[in-house]
Amino acid sequence: MNYEINEKRETGRISPMIYGHFIEHFHRQIYGGIFDPESPLSDEDGFRTDIIEAMREIRVPVLRWPGGCFVSSYHWRDGVGQQRQPSFDKAWRVEDPNTFGTDEFVKLCRKIGCEPYICTNAGTGTAEEMSDWVEYCNLEREGKYAKMRIANGFQSPHRVKYWSIGNENYGAWEIGAKSADEWGRLTAESAKMMKHVDPDIELSAAALADINWNVNLLHSCGQYLDWISIHQYWDMMPEVHDPADYDACMAYTADIGRTVDEVRGILTAMRLEKRIKIAFDEWNLRSWHHPNVHTVRQGRTREDYILPRDKNDDNSTYTMADAVFAACFLNSMIKNCDIVGMANFAPILNTRGCIYSYGGGIVRRSTYYVFELFAKHMTGNAVDVWTDGGSETMEVRAKNGRTQSVAVIDVAAASHDGKLSISLVNKHRTKSKTVTLRVPGVRGRAVMYTVNGKSADSYNDVGRDEIKITERVVGDVDGAVTVTADAHSVNVITIER
Numbered sequence: 001m002n003y004e005i006n007e008k009r010e011t012g013r014i015s016p017m018i019y020g021h022f023i024e025h026f027h028r029q030i031y032g033g034i035f036d037p038e039s040p041l042s043d044e045d046g047f048r049t050d051i052i053e054a055m056r057e058i059r060v061p062v063l064r065w066p067g068g069c070f071v072s073s074y075h076w077r078d079g080v081g082q083q084r085q086p087s088f089d090k091a092w093r094v095e096d097p098n099t100f101g102t103d104e105f106v107k108l109c110r111k112i113g114c115e116p117y118i119c120t121n122a123g124t125g126t127a128e129e130m131s132d133w134v135e136y137c138n139l140e141r142e143g144k145y146a147k148m149r150i151a152n153g154f155q156s157p158h159r160v161k162y163w164s165i166g167n168e169n170y171g172a173w174e175i176g177a178k179s180a181d182e183w184g185r186l187t188a189e190s191a192k193m194m195k196h197v198d199p200d201i202e203l204s205a206a207a208l209a210d211i212n213w214n215v216n217l218l219h220s221c222g223q224y225l226d227w228i229s230i231h232q233y234w235d236m237m238p239e240v241h242d243p244a245d246y247d248a249c250m251a252y253t254a255d256i257g258r259t260v261d262e263v264r265g266i267l268t269a270m271r272l273e274k275r276i277k278i279a280f281d282e283w284n285l286r287s288w289h290h291p292n293v294h295t296v297r298q299g300r301t302r303e304d305y306i307l308p309r310d311k312n313d314d315n316s317t318y319t320m321a322d323a324v325f326a327a328c329f330l331n332s333m334i335k336n337c338d339i340v341g342m343a344n345f346a347p348i349l350n351t352r353g354c355i356y357s358y359g360g361g362i363v364r365r366s367t368y369y370v371f372e373l374f375a376k377h378m379t380g381n382a383v384d385v386w387t388d389g390g391s392e393t394m395e396v397r398a399k400n401g402r403t404q405s406v407a408v409i410d411v412a413a414a415s416h417d418g419k420l421s422i423s424l425v426n427k428h429r430t431k432s433k434t435v436t437l438r439v440p441g442v443r444g445r446a447v448m449y450t451v452n453g454k455s456a457d458s459y460n461d462v463g464r465d466e467i468k469i470t471e472r473v474v475g476d477v478d479g480a481v482t483v484t485a486d487a488h489s490v491n492v493i494t495i496e497r
C-alpha cells in the first residue's frame with residue numbers, strides 16, 4: 001500500500017486544542033478523582049499530584065468543566081466563597097458538596113498548565129446568571145461579583161477565555177431542554193450579556209448535526225459566536241453496559257467524520273465557516289454508563305442507578321480498540337483542522353477517561369498513549385495525504401450485527417519546524433500491514449513510535465501494563481519510507497532533517 005504525503009500542500013493549522021479534555025461532576029471524576037483532600041497523594045489544595053503530572057505529560061491544552069448534564073441545573077455561586085452548602089445535583093441525583101467550584105477549577109488548570117473552559121447552565125440558568133459568572137471570573141473589580149472573587153482571595157481576575165452556553169439542551173434527557181426557537185432566543189440574550197461583560201471571551205453554544213437547531217441558533221446568535229459545540233459517542237451504553245468488541249469498534253470508524261461534515265455544510269451554507277469554528281467538546285468511542293437517569297422512570301435504589309456507575313471503572317473495557325478509534329478520530333480532526341479548532345475527550349479522568357485513578361495511584365489506559373504521541377508530534381500544519389492505489393478495506397461485524405466495510409489503514413500528516421510527522425493506524429485485528437509513505441523532497445532520519453499491546457483486546461490495569469509506547473529507529477529517509485504497521489496498532493513516524 002502506498003501513501004503520498006505532500007509536505008508543501010498545507011491544508012490548515014492544527015490547533016493544539018484538538019487534544020483537549022473534559023471533566024464533569026460525575027461519579028469519581030472530581031470528588032475522589034482529581035479532588036481528594038484526604039489522599040496522601042494530594043497537594044495542599046486537595047488535588048492529586050500524580051494525576052496532575054499525568055495530565056501535564058499529555059500536554060492537556062484546555063479543560064472543559066463542570067458538565068455535561070450536571071451543568072444544566074448547577075448554580076455557580078454555590079461553589080464559591082467560604083461557606084459552601086451542599087447542593088442536590090438534579091442531573092445525576094447525588095449530593096454535591098460544592099467544595100470544588102470555580103476557584104478550585106481555575107487553580108487546577110493553572111497547575112496543569114491548560115486553559116479553563118467553562119460550560120454554563122442554560123437549563124435552569126439565565127442569561128444574567130451566565131454573565132454574572134463572567135463578571136466573577138474576568139472583571140478586575142467592577143461590580144459585586146468581581147469584588148466577591150477578591151473577597152474569596154483572588155485579587156486578580158481568573159481570565160477565563162473559553163465559555164460555552166449550555167450543554168445538550170436539545171435533548172429530552174437534559175434538564176431545562178429547549179426547542180430550537182427557545183434556544184436561539186436564550187443563546188442570543190445570554191451571549192449579548194456575556195460579551196457586554198467581557199468582549200474578549202470566546203463563546204460557543206450547544207449544537208448538533210441538525211439543520212433546524214443550528215440554523216435557529218446561528219440566525220439568532222451567530223453574530224456573537226466564535227465556536228459551535230458538538231458531541232458524539234459511538235458505542236452507546238447509557239442503560240445497558242455491553243461494550244462493543246474490537247471489530248464492532250472498528251465499524252464505528254466509518255462514521256467518524258460525518259458530524260463534522262454536516263456541521264461544516266451548515267456553516268458554509270450560512271457563510272459562517274470562516275468565522276465560527278467547531279468545538280467537538282465531548283467525544284469518546286464509548287458513552288458513559290448511568291442507567292435509570294436519562295429515563296422517564298427514575299431509579300429508586302442505589303442498585304438501580306448509583307452502583308451501576310462503577311461499571312465505567314472496569315479497565316478491561318478500554319482495549320486497543322479504544323486507542324485505534326481515538327487515533328482515527330484525531331486523524332479526522334487533523335484533516336478537518338481548517339474548521340475544527342477544539343476537541344475534548346470525554347472525560348479525561350475515570351468513567352471512560354484516558355486516566356484511571358485509585359487510592360494508590362493511576363492507570364494509563366490505552367487512549368492515554370495516543371494523546372501522548374499526538375499532542376507531542378502531530379502539531380503545526382496539516383499536510384495533504386492521499387493514496388494512489390485505493391485504500392484496502394476489510395469487512396467487520398458492527399454491534400447491530402450488520403457487516404460494515406472499513407478502510408484498514410488510516411493516515412494523517414503534520415509538518416512543524418522542519419519535522420514531518422505521519423500518524424499511521426492499522427485497524428486490522430490480526431494482520432500487520434506494510435506501507436510505503438512517499439514524501440517527495442523530504443530527507444531525514446525516521447523514528448517510529450507505536451502504541452500497542454499483545455492483542456487487540458489488551459488493556460492496562462492496576463499492576464498490568466500491557467499497552468505502552470515503543471520506539472524504533474527506522475533509518476535515513478530520502479523521498480520515501482516503507483514501514484510495517486503491526487495489527488491493531490497506532491503509529492507515528494517522525495522524519496527530522
Ligand code: AHR
Pocket residue numbers: 024067068069070167168231282287288289
Ligand atoms: O453520559 C455523560 C453525558 O454525555 C454528559 O454529561 C453529557 O454532556 C452527554 O450526554
